[in-house]
Amino acid sequence: MKVEFYGHVRQYHNIKSEIDKNIKTVLESGQYVMGPMLKQFEAELAAYHGTKYAVGLANGTDAIWLALMALGIGPGDEVITHPNTFFATAEAIWIAGATAVFVDCCPTTKCICPEAIEAAITPKTKAIIPVHLYGQCADMVAISKIAKKHKLKVIEDNAQSIGAHGPKFKVGQLSDAATTSFIIQKNLGTFGDSGGLVTNNAEIDKAVRRLRNHGSTARNVHSYGFNSRLDDIHAGIISAKLKHLDEYNDARRKWAARYTAGLKDCKTFTLPVELKGYRHVFHLYVIETLKAEWRDQLVDFLVKNGVDAKTHYSIAIHKQAGYPWGKKARIAGSVANAEANAVTCISLPMYPELNAKEVDYVIAKVKEWDAQFASQVPAGKKSAKSGDCCCSCK
Ligand SMILES: Cc1ncc(COP(=O)(O)O)c(C=O)c1O
Incomplete structure (x- = not known):
């Protein structure tokens, strides 16, 4: 498929x-x-x-x-x-x-x-x-x-x-x-x-x-x-x-909920979180592998199995070769979360016109990959984030 x-x-x-x-x-x-x-x-x-x-x-x-x-x-x-x-x-x-x-x-x-x-x-x-x-x-x-x-x-x-x-x-x-x-x-x-x-x-x-x-x-x-x-x-x-945007966003939310339900017990990556009171419209459905070396392995596995997974954005802007150092840009404080995101993110197929068979196939393939590596996740490590945030967006 x-x-x-x-x-x-x-x-x-x-x-x-x-x-x-x-x-x-x-x-x-x-x-x-x-x-x-x-x-x-x-x-x-x-x-x-x-x-x-x-x-x-x-x-x-x-x-x-x-x-x-x-x-x-x-x-x-x-x-x-x-x-x-x-x-x-x-x-x-x-x-x-x-x-x-x-x-x-x-x-x-x-x-x-x-x-x-x-x-x-x-x-x-x-x-x-x-x-x-x-x-x-x-x-x-x-x-x-x-x-x-x-x-x-x-x-x-x-x-x-x-x-x-x-x-x-x-x-x-x-x-x-x-x-x-x-x-x-x-x-x-x-x-x-x-x-x-x-x-x-x-x-x-x-x-x-x-x-x-x-x-x-x-x-x-x-x-x-x-x-x-x-x-x-x-x-x-x-x-x-x-004129169809709300219905399209609802469909994205429906597929996101199906991905989340299907992948919630996986151990090797975290799932996207919708904060309370927010309406997430899932332009992308992005999971994050717990280890950076797993990211490309999972993408390769999915692509080999017919699932067109992608990465957004696998090089943080300040690490791009075209990053204009000096007067045009600077970094303020740690950007460790952003840098980690760049090396662990994977976007799964997401658009309103997906169908349940396709979403379930993606879930099955991601789970198949997860099962091979789950034993390497330290005990007690959460498989998905709680929804709480580090800062004021709680
Ligand atoms: C977050 C963000 N900002 C800006 C742009 C730039 O838009 P455009 O490609 O239409 O110039 C894009 C997309 O391409 C984007 O994803």
């Missing part, structure tokens, strides 16, 4: 008529860039988040970068984030000319640790970028308290968690802006590149709209800007998928 990592084509076939209809509408309108479909989609995206504004952009990296620019953050400023995320989170800080400051993640959620943020603040710190990693939100209540106390801006990198929320907050409500990516592998993805930003701040909305379109405020009138527009065909595709 083969279990693919992504289900894009299945998803297309399931809602083909809705996607095709929106593409046809755009093609027949003759307006392909900054047209009515983009406007419609932006209104839908803002309504989905309950924010006043939403702006469609070319990709999720630009969304972070333009949000930083709109907030006036650049050379000489420090922006705190964590190194166990996709490279683009830090890349956007460097493009803006600011310095990325890496702090540790929480060992349970893998999202940024609020205590580590507070310890890393210097007079140069201007903003925090928490990433809602794998589908679960960072502790925005704690983060926004720290930001208020130290007068810092907050940009949520929500490329992986549209539709997730915390116990007392929704994405976009406790920050200056929340950015996202609609690249195909995300939980809301188009068939190509694109991204966006939601905010309740009229100034950020206005600035990002200007920056994405060559600094233009009216025809032939330009100030400093770029080209980072979301075209109408992609807006139409995402608009069709957005």
